[in-house]
Amino acid sequence: MNNQELIAQGEKYLMHTYGRLSMVVTKGEGSRIWDAEGKEYLDFVSGIAVNGLGHCHPAVVEAIRKQSEALIHCSNLYWIEPQIQLAKLLVEHSALDKAFFCNSGAEANEGAIKLARKYAAEQGYSERTDIITMGQSFHGRTLATLKATGQEKFHKDFHPLPEGFSYVPFNDIAALKGAVTDKTCAVMLETVQGEGGVVPADPEYLKQVRAFCDEKGILLILDEVQCGMGRTGTLFAYEQYDIEPDIMTLAKSLGGGVPIGAFLAKDKVAAAFHPGDHGSTFGGNPLVTAVGIAVVSAMLEPGFLDHVQAISSYLWTKLEGLKAKYDHILEVRGKGLLVGLALSHGGSDIVSFAKDHGVLVNCTAGTVIRLLPPLTVTKEEIDKAIAVLDTAFAEA
Ligand SMILES: *Cc1c(COP(=O)(O)O)cnc(C)c1O
Numbered sequence: 001m002n003n004q005e006l007i008a009q010g011e012k013y014l015m016h017t018y019g020r021l022s023m024v025v026t027k028g029e030g031s032r033i034w035d036a037e038g039k040e041y042l043d044f045v046s047g048i049a050v051n052g053l054g055h056c057h058p059a060v061v062e063a064i065r066k067q068s069e070a071l072i073h074c075s076n077l078y079w080i081e082p083q084i085q086l087a088k089l090l091v092e093h094s095a096l097d098k099a100f101f102c103n104s105g106a107e108a109n110e111g112a113i114k115l116a117r118k119y120a121a122e123q124g125y126s127e128r129t130d131i132i133t134m135g136q137s138f139h140g141r142t143l144a145t146l147k148a149t150g151q152e153k154f155h156k157d158f159h160p161l162p163e164g165f166s167y168v169p170f171n172d173i174a175a176l177k178g179a180v181t182d183k184t185c186a187v188m189l190e191t192v193q194g195e196g197g198v199v200p201a202d203p204e205y206l207k208q209v210r211a212f213c214d215e216k217g218i219l220l221i222l223d224e225v226q227c228g229m230g231r232t233g234t235l236f237a238y239e240q241y242d243i244e245p246d247i248m249t250l251a252k253s254l255g256g257g258v259p260i261g262a263f264l265a266k267d268k269v270a271a272a273f274h275p276g277d278h279g280s281t282f283g284g285n286p287l288v289t290a291v292g293i294a295v296v297s298a299m300l301e302p303g304f305l306d307h308v309q310a311i312s313s314y315l316w317t318k319l320e321g322l323k324a325k326y327d328h329i330l331e332v333r334g335k336g337l338l339v340g341l342a343l344s345h346g347g348s349d350i351v352s353f354a355k356d357h358g359v360l361v362n363c364t365a366g367t368v369i370r371l372l373p374p375l376t377v378t379k380e381e382i383d384k385a386i387a388v389l390d391t392a393f394a395e396a
Contacts, residue, residue: 003036021355028055031374031381033360042359044373044385049194049226049338052253052295054374059294060256067290074286076279082289089296093235095244096264100273101284105225105251106140108261109188111278112221112247113144115265116186117164119219119272128185128218129163134170136196136365137189139223148188151196170199173208180212186219186247191237194226197365198333198340203241210243219246219269225261229253230299230375232336233309240335253375256295260288299375308375311382312336315371318386326393337377341369345396353392359385 001009006024024036031054033043046052053060067082074080087099102108113131120128131148133139139148143161146154150167168175170193180187187209193199201209213220222245227237229250234240236248246269251261262284282288298304316332319341323329331342343350347363354361364370369389373381 001036006036021352023355030054030056031377040358041355042381042385042388044371044377045360045362046372046374047257048362049231049252049372050255051257052229052231052375053256053298054376055257057256057298057376059298060258060291063291063294064258064287067287071286073282075281076283080284080286080289082286082293083284086284086289086292086296089293089300090250090262090264093296093300094248094264095238095266096248097267098270099262099264100270100278101289102261102263102280103259103282103288104140104261105223105249106142106145106261107280107283108225108249108251108263109139109145109148109223110142112188112223112249112263112265113148113186114278115247115263115269115273116188116219116221118277119269120185122272123217125185128183130166130181130183131164131186131188131221132166132168132176132179132184133188134190134193134196135167136170136193136199137167137223138193138195139188139190170196171202171205173205173212176209177212180216180218184216184218186221187213188221188223190223190225190227191241192227192232192335192338194338194370195364197342197368198338198370200237200333200335201241206238206241206243213246221245221247221249223249225249225251227335227338229295230305230308231338231372233305233312235296235299235305237335254295255288255291258288258291260284260292304375308336311377311379312339314379315339315373315377315382318382319371322386322390322393325390326396328396329393337371337373337375339371340364341371343367343369349396350389350392353395354385354388357388357391359388361385361389 027034135150137150139145147161147165168179247265249263319332328344347369362370
């Protein structure tokens with residue numbers, strides 16, 4: 001079947017929850033993917049920051065093959081060797097002490113929310129149930145994470161949503177200080193906002209948030225589902241801020257394409273969970289955690305994160321060049337290989353022009369072209385993407 005025939009079947013049999021581009025993806029390798037008619041694209045979306053190692057990375061393919069021959073699933077009724085090893089890897093390379101594995105970013109945030117409330121209760125503050133999140137944040141599509149998401153447009157028509165969330169403008173310490181009450185148990189924010197338009201936390205702001213949380217005895221939860229796992233040039237984005245979170249959530253790139261999420265916490269916080277408090281049937285199963293080990297190990301290879309830093313500064317220089325050339329690019333922002341081009345107009349025409357010319361980019365928050373190339377991207381691939389974007393902006 002060609003692209004059009006497949007899409008007609010998709011329209012018939014799938015719920016219409018996504019505004020999809022009219023292409024069917026059938027194959028991927030490194031930074032490239034192919035559609036059902038064999039057309040090749042340079043992929044600067046990476047499954048929305050999931051394919052951090054590019055498509056079908058040999059280490060990921062090999063981990064799937066090897067683990068699928070040994071044990072795919074058992075249950076958390078038993079100890080799982082790769083789950084233990086992946087937890088060890090993440091703990092040894094982060095400021096957190098314990099891990100819990102689940103299946104997606106939303107589930108990781110759900111778990112973090114539960115843990116923050118449970119920790120408050122164990123401290124004798126069971127009235128502290130509320131979490132403050134940021135305007136333009138994105139934390140997921142389940143009912144609680146939808147409510148945690150500080151964008152009303154996602155809430156409409158899904159009420160009633162769980163209680164206990166309020167919002168303050170991002171990067172505004174005074175607003176946060178004014179919003180904390182004696183019912184607050186945590187502040188949750190994305191170290192670099194992704195869906196909301198690619199906005200990093202200001203370094204000074206995040207330090208002030210950390211100090212304020214300590215002063216009030218409330219927890220700081222960092223959602224690094226999109227900005228974590230090497231994307232900003234360090235394994236976790238918070239490492240560039242000289243602060244440590246109490247809880248951090250991960251997903252997207254952690255599994256290199258297999259569905260896995262995690263939340264990590266400091267020992268004293270993690271101790272609030274006892275057997276029966278939280279769980280997941282699939283969470284941390286042998287297959288996905290074996291793949292997670294392969295992904296994290298590849299990212300910890302000497303030179304990998306150096307490459308991310310070097311290649312992202314190359315990309316930023318090129319994007320600054322485009323900005324200098326076109327008035328309608330207002331700003332280049334983000335961190336590392338999580339980059340946004342803020343435009344003075346809607347970005348969908350740029351996305352479809354680029355797609356027609358063999359380069360996939362994404363538009364978020366209506367006017368921000370988001371670039372999420374694989375962390376393994378090369379200069380030549382960046383040059384090609386920039387050339388296509390250059391023409392796209394010239395025509396816009
Ligand atoms: C994608 C994303 C989520 C949700 O992850 P899912 O795996 O889609 O549930 C949560 N937080 C952030 C910051 C994200 O980018």
